[in-house]
Amino acid sequence: MNKKNRVTSYDVAHAAGVSQSAVSRVYRPGVSVSKKTREKVLKAAEELGYKPNAIARMLINQSTGMIAVIISSRANVNFPEVLAQLNKHIAEKNKRVLLFTLDDAEQLETVIEQILAYQVDGVVALTAHFEPDSVTQFAKHNIPVVLYNRELPDHSVSSVCCNHDQGLRMLVDILVSHHHQHFLIMAGPKDSDVARARLSGARNALLSHGFTDTNVVYGDYSYDSARECLSAYAEKNALPTAIICANDTMAIGAIDEIRENLNLRVPEDISVVGFDGISASSWHSYQLTTVSQPTYFMTKAAVETLVNLIESPDIPPETRYWPGKLIEGNSVAAAPRDNE
Amino acid sequence: MNKKNRVTSYDVAHAAGVSQSAVSRVYRPGVSVSKKTREKVLKAAEELGYKPNAIARMLINQSTGMIAVIISSRANVNFPEVLAQLNKHIAEKNKRVLLFTLDDAEQLETVIEQILAYQVDGVVALTAHFEPDSVTQFAKHNIPVVLYNRELPDHSVSSVCCNHDQGLRMLVDILVSHHHQHFLIMAGPKDSDVARARLSGARNALLSHGFTDTNVVYGDYSYDSARECLSAYAEKNALPTAIICANDTMAIGAIDEIRENLNLRVPEDISVVGFDGISASSWHSYQLTTVSQPTYFMTKAAVETLVNLIESPDIPPETRYWPGKLIEGNSVAAAPRDNE
DNA sequence: ATAATAATTGCATTCGAAGTCATTCTTATG
DNA sequence: CATAAGAATGACTTCGAATGCAATTATTAT
Numbered sequence: 001m002n003k004k005n006r007v008t009s010y011d012v013a014h015a016a017g018v019s020q021s022a023v024s025r026v027y028r029p030g031v032s033v034s035k036k037t038r039e040k041v042l043k044a045a046e047e048l049g050y051k052p053n054a055i056a057r058m059l060i061n062q063s064t065g066m067i068a069v070i071i072s073s074r075a076n077v078n079f080p081e082v083l084a085q086l087n088k089h090i091a092e093k094n095k096r097v098l099l100f101t102l103d104d105a106e107q108l109e110t111v112i113e114q115i116l117a118y119q120v121d122g123v124v125a126l127t128a129h130f131e132p133d134s135v136t137q138f139a140k141h142n143i144p145v146v147l148y149n150r151e152l153p154d155h156s157v158s159s160v161c162c163n164h165d166q167g168l169r170m171l172v173d174i175l176v177s178h179h180h181q182h183f184l185i186m187a188g189p190k191d192s193d194v195a196r197a198r199l200s201g202a203r204n205a206l207l208s209h210g211f212t213d214t215n216v217v218y219g220d221y222s223y224d225s226a227r228e229c230l231s232a233y234a235e236k237n238a239l240p241t242a243i244i245c246a247n248d249t250m251a252i253g254a255i256d257e258i259r260e261n262l263n264l265r266v267p268e269d270i271s272v273v274g275f276d277g278i279s280a281s282s283w284h285s286y287q288l289t290t291v292s293q294p295t296y297f298m299t300k301a302a303v304e305t306l307v308n309l310i311e312s313p314d315i316p317p318e319t320r321y322w323p324g325k326l327i328e329g330n331s332v333a334a335a336p337r338d339n340e
Numbered sequence: 341m342n343k344k345n346r347v348t349s350y351d352v353a354h355a356a357g358v359s360q361s362a363v364s365r366v367y368r369p370g371v372s373v374s375k376k377t378r379e380k381v382l383k384a385a386e387e388l389g390y391k392p393n394a395i396a397r398m399l400i401n402q403s404t405g406m407i408a409v410i411i412s413s414r415a416n417v418n419f420p421e422v423l424a425q426l427n428k429h430i431a432e433k434n435k436r437v438l439l440f441t442l443d444d445a446e447q448l449e450t451v452i453e454q455i456l457a458y459q460v461d462g463v464v465a466l467t468a469h470f471e472p473d474s475v476t477q478f479a480k481h482n483i484p485v486v487l488y489n490r491e492l493p494d495h496s497v498s499s500v501c502c503n504h505d506q507g508l509r510m511l512v513d514i515l516v517s518h519h520h521q522h523f524l525i526m527a528g529p530k531d532s533d534v535a536r537a538r539l540s541g542a543r544n545a546l547l548s549h550g551f552t553d554t555n556v557v558y559g560d561y562s563y564d565s566a567r568e569c570l571s572a573y574a575e576k577n578a579l580p581t582a583i584i585c586a587n588d589t590m591a592i593g594a595i596d597e598i599r600e601n602l603n604l605r606v607p608e609d610i611s612v613v614g615f616d617g618i619s620a621s622s623w624h625s626y627q628l629t630t631v632s633q634p635t636y637f638m639t640k641a642a643v644e645t646l647v648n649l650i651e652s653p654d655i656p657p658e659t660r661y662w663p664g665k666l667i668e669g670n671s672v673a674a675a676p677r678d679n680e
Numbered sequence: 681a682t683a684a685t686a687a688t689t690g691c692a693t694t695c696g697a698a699g700t701c702a703t704t705c706t707t708a709t710g
Numbered sequence: 711c712a713t714a715a716g717a718a719t720g721a722c723t724t725c726g727a728a729t730g731c732a733a734t735t736a737t738t739a740t
Contacts, residue, residue, distance in 0.1 A: 008696055008697085009698095010697095019720045022718090032719095051453060051457050053459060054458045055395060055404060055696080056399055099409075113391060223623060252623065360690085364728055374689085398727095399695045399696070399727080400726085
């Protein structure tokens with residue numbers, strides 16, 4: 001035993017009266033070991049409490065079985081769910097999640113250094129603060145990367161994304177079919193890719209119905225920011241009949257602001273739609289019409305894409321879009337008549 | 341360069357015309373290297389794109405710098421926040437989070453094997469399914485463990501817990517000071533330690549005011565379960581004037597059930613209190629009176645306790661309690677008069 | 681200039697498991 | 711019973727960085 005009291009394959013070999021190679025072979029599948037040796041080794045291992053040292057194994061195998069997952073702590077609300085599911089799918093592939101937080105651009109260099117040092121097999125990036133240059137660094141070191149809900153302009157890196165355009169089109173179609181003509185877009189933070197994608201999705205959908213130049217206010221995905229920016233908007237502008245929010249949390253904030261401070265009703269006076277399908281969106285007080293992301297399938301796809309890349313690095317980068325699922329709540333009604 | 345194209349310290353040494361030891365020393369703080377050598381090495385490293393291999397370093401250092409964090413995916417709602425904060429504090433200690441999910445007792449053995457194999461420096465357990473026996477296994481291998489919001493009966497392992505007793509006492513005191521006499525406790529899942537602690541906290545607090553045998557219904561921490569179990573209870577029992585819920589999400593479910601199906605008002609007819617201080621608890625429709633856990637301090641304490649244990653394994657196990665913080669919302673009012 | 685001391689440097693070994701290769705032991709076959 | 715074919719085994723090397731130790735060079739004091 002060494003200083004740290006760790007039982008090594010040599011200790012087991014000694015106790016079992018065999019060589020270290022024999023011990024190693026017992027723990028590798030598909031290698032020929034006689035039944036007698038195997039039993040001796042397992043018995044000794046059991047008695048000593050031996051567990052193969054994964055670190056040593058990583059060194060010789062040139063593969064760590066670790067996947068770096070990069071998150072930003074102030075990400076969109078459904079990240080916990082996404083993280084838990086990612087972790088599950090990664091565990092099923094017999095790999096582990098090594099977690100990194102990236103909150104601002106400053107930390108970028110440090111985090112990348114660390115990820116490279118840890119020799120991870122691959123990277124899943126859930127964060128906004130992740131420049132194309134950084135991705136290049138991983139490429140240089142032959143580390144496959146999959147982006148989650150984010151795509152590079154040149155699609156040089158594999159991505160798994162919810163189809164925000166399609167989701168927003170469904171929401172806008174519903175609003176338009178309810179005769180709405182006066183819209184407000186409540187967008188998410190300008191530095192978030194998802195927020196940008198949803199904003200442009202909303203604009204495109206409105207454009208296709210002939211609505212140009214829709215007003216936009218910007219929040220930061222939070223309930224409070226939604227209330228503040230709507231309240232500020234209402235002071236200087238005529239109210240819209242429909243608000244398209246970048247996520248459910250802001251939609252809920254908007255609804256509360258409309259009811260409490262603007263003294264109007266949702267959906268009778270103003271219709272509100274969200275995006276994400278968080279559990280609060282179905283609560284009785286809100287019953288949001290929203291689009292939910294198929295996170296189960298998206299996380300599964302992300303892990304599969306990554307594992308394939310790890311096994312065959314030459315697979316060209318692929319972008320997979322998943323359609324959102326419309327959830328019709330009770331936050332959309334026919335637009336009030338203009339002269340009302 | 342080796343097969344995987346990795347640049348090693350030997351490559352750098354060769355390029356810089358020095359020995360491998362010299363390269364190694366450049367990357368170790370507090371070791372004497374001449375300015376000339378350092379510059380040569382750094383220049384060569386830069387050109388080749390060398391990053392020290394953390395795996396090799398772990399092997400020789402007998403320390404991985406990795407902390408295993410065990411979560412269960414269906415844990416209490418605030419786990420994402422807790423996980424993000426834990427990760428942050430761990431990163432500040434210059435260590436990494438290796439994530440494990442433990443959803444049921446079956447996986448226990450596998451997860452423990454993995455954790456031991458990965459030679460983590462320590463373990464933070466956030467999960468319910470974690471028997472005292474398992475903790476012993478880590479002790480055998482000299483791996484420090486800190487439990488989060490969970491304590492062992494014999495306190496043989498360090499824990500960081502929110503003081504649920506104190507929190508529930510504050511909540512019950514408020515209800516009693518509003519003249520409530522008829523209570524219902526809406527408890528969390530029976531297999532959760534936190535849920536049990538909150539249940540017993542509520543019972544103790546009520547007892548101290550002379551209320552014995554308060555009725556209890558059990559939910560699973562979710563909004564839907566709260567609505568269901570309250571609805572079932574209401575069919576067969578007289579309604580209480582105050583409901584003490586094991587967490588905010590269930591409190592919100594209870595409020596919606598009261599308003600929508602029991603056609604009563606909160607707080608005028610029935611008062612409701614929750615626990616956790618999730619963001620939704622302050623939303624206008626609910627404005628819960630609740631107790632928030634000081635997760636920032638708790639996670640910081642957990643990491644500090646663990647790091648201390650890693651550095652000095654002989655520190656005896658310690659249980660640290662953090663008081664919850666009362667948030668007075670608008671979900672508690674004076675009890676309606678009995679003959680109303 | 682020279683001795684004495686301090687600062688650098690390289691060699692060789694270590695961490696623990698896995699795999700190559702040569703050798704020994706089985707087993708089956710003629 | 712001899713022998714070829716196959717299975718099982720152990721000695722030794724590898725992965726990449728860190729470090730004790732001895733040797734070398736630089737610095738300071740005399």
